[in-house]
Ligand SMILES: [Ca+2]
């Protein structure tokens with residue numbers, strides 16, 4: 001029996017007919033599906049990258065806003081505050097007592113805690129005495145001791161001042177009760193640029209207890225030059241080296 005050539009229209013062996021058109025469609029669907037899958041993966045990757053970039057930009061903006069919003073005087077205030085705090089703590093490590101809130105022979109009752117702390121740091125003559133730079137000290141009440149009382153022969157009772165030009169308030173814990181009601185007098189620049197006297201009290205927690213109950217309080221009166229208001233910058237304030 002003679003065999004004839006198989007024609008395209010003949011059924012394929014096994015009963016299935018080869019449909020070129022449907023094969024092409026399936027192949028196209030496969031390719032489209034793969035392309036769609038690849039596009040989707042790329043899109044997810046893009047979203048992740050954009051999310052990361054967004055977070056980085058947001059973080060940078062927060063830092064920039066913080067830097068710009070706080071201003072140079074506040075940054076200087078925090079830096080000097082941290083420096084003074086370390087020296088006071090070093091003194092306590094050596095002497096096992098914090099500097100007093102007042103020294104004998106002081107000619108007035110202005111800025112006395114600050115002056116006592118600053119003079120105590122020098123008077124001890126330790127090697128790592130504070131090296132205050134221009135603008136970190138002043139003598140706002142222009143007071144002096146009758147004779148030199150420390151290693152540099154200086155009679156002026158200088159204060160360590162913040163970035164706003166006002167003395168930091170310093171008081172050891174043993175003076176809190178004494179200053180709680182009466183307060184202690186400091187000099188400060190008011191809004192009109194006049195040097196005025198203000199009364200500072202120890203800062204308290206919301207429950208009424210003193211802050212830093214067993215050590216000392218050291219704080220700046222802040223931009224408003226008024227002690228015990230919301231803008232005060234203390235050793236307990238975030239970013240002040242505490
Ligand atoms: Ca003084």
Ligand SMILES: [Ca+2]
Nearest residue numbers: 221222226229
């Ligand atoms: Ca204030």
